[in-house]
Amino acid sequence: MKSVRKALRDGELTKDTYDRVTCVECDTPLQTRDDPDEIATVRICSDCEGTWKEIR
Numbered sequence: 001m002k003s004v005r006k007a008l009r010d011g012e013l014t015k016d017t018y019d020r021v022t023c024v025e026c027d028t029p030l031q032t033r034d035d036p037d038e039i040a041t042v043r044i045c046s047d048c049e050g051t052w053k054e055i056r
C-alpha cells in the first residue's frame, strides 16, 4: 500500500479547500479506517476503493 505522502507527491491524491485528503480521480474525500493490524491509519476512497496508508 502506498503512503498518503507519496500519493500526494505523485498526484494521485490532493487536498481540497478544507485541507481534506481527496482522491484526484474520483474527487472524493478519503475516509479513515483504523486497522489494528497496521501501524498506520488506512485512508480509503469509497468510490474506487483505493487505499493509502497514513503514518501516525
Ligand SMILES: [Zn+2]
Binding pocket: 023, 024, 025, 026, 027, 028, 045, 046, 047, 048, 049, 050
Ligand atoms: Zn477514488
